[in-house]
Amino acid sequence: MNKLTGFKKIAACTVAVLICASVFSGAGSVVMNAEKAQAQSAELKENQSNISDTKSDIEELIAKQEELDKKIAETKDNIDSEEENKKAIEEQITTVQRTIMALTSTISQTNDEITALEQSIAEKEVQVNEKHEQIVEGVGEFKERLKAMYVAGNNSYSDIIIGSSDFYDMLMKMELVKRVAEHDDKMIDDLIVLKDQYEADEAELNAEKTELETKQAELETQKKAHENQRDKLQVLFEESQIAIDELSSNQEIYKNNLAMIEQDKAEFEKHLEQLYMERMAIQTEEKRKADEEKARQEEARRKEEERKKKEEEEKQRLALEKQRQEEEEAARKKAEADAAAQQADDNSGSGSTDDYDTDSGSTITDTPADTDDGDDDTQLYIPPTASDNLSKNAQNGYVEKSRFTWPVPGHYNVSSGFGYRNWGVLVGYHGGIDIWDSNIYNAEIVAADAGTVIDVSNYCPHDYGKSYSCGCGGGYGRYCIIEHSDGYWTLYGHANNIVVSVGQYVEKGQVLGYVGSTGHSTGPHTHFEVRLNGERQDPQNYV
């Protein structure tokens, strides 16, 4: 609002200067007009430089946006495939987990079996111990027997039999020996059986136990292997999650960058809107002052007419008065003459002469008031090549579609059109057309129609093809904007030089500059835009 108020003040001063100028001589008027144009030009320049300072590089932004869109799409694919990978790992983990659970249950079962076996081993050991005791007991008995025989001095059965006192004694002794021998045999046999059984049982139990222990060890190994596999999968799962988190955070960064670029673009458009509003305010104020001046002059003219009318009425009144006096004088003279004549007639009888003058005098001529306000603020700059440029278009067979002519005479190839370009996730916007061919460098860029230069950026030493933006002129490099009548603007970008300046009036076809590759430009071309009341139009509807 402050800026707008500033513009209104400037406009008011400008009109004040105009009113003063009309009072002075023609030479003074020229001086004052020049001052006014200078003030306007200075204001526009300040305005333009303010905007240039904050302008962002739209073309660079669009390229960045395209790159980011690709990255976002790629990242999304990566996330999708990583999610699939994670899911596969998750499934494997579930499978391994199930196997581990099955193994755990088998191990537990085996443990139960081992426990049961150990119990039966313990029971068997008790039995074996009993048998062992029996053996020990039997061996003890046998030893007692041997001891008794030794004590008796009978070293052998034959000694006992031989040492018999009589046959009966001998028979008795023989029977005894036999029985003792049988008993001894049986006892020894029993002992041997017991010992064998004990050893067999023990071996069997131990074998069974060893088998179970082997089986259990095997199961434990399997379990360990599965647990290792599960742990590895767990690590993969966590890594996958980390990758997804990282990709998601990248995705966020890309999206934020994209949002920032969109914001920059919006800000640039806002500045152009501001410029447009300011231009509108100046024009409205100028028109209002002009209307006021016209009304003032109309009022002065009306008053002058009234004054002249009154003067004329007074003149007529005086004329009538004079006529009346003359008539009276004539009547008086006539009466005198008549009296004299009567006297003479009375004397000689001569006739009368009618010399009455009916001429009422002058005719009224109306001279109109001088309404020339001396206001001619156009700075006529006669370009040497404007008509040449227009006829060059005609000679090349170019037929004008509208009031606008082709901005680069002799070069009619459009390499990039206006409108939305599909870049995948989002769409980009190209605000104009790019005019390009292989020998366009240094060709003349001409005003598509007559108008006033309202914006110029003529600094960019980077006149060569590049895939990035040097940032000069908000990405347009060296460019200018022309304001035409009826709310039209045209923009010409990427020139190697601009030869017009802000505030200057240009004719249709007048050279504005020369084709270059400044700003964000991959090669020599002219970026051409048409705006109507600040809104971008498709230039191909106009040229």
Ligand SMILES: [Zn+2]
């Ligand atoms: Zn540059």
Ligand SMILES: [Zn+2]
């Ligand atoms: Zn372009």
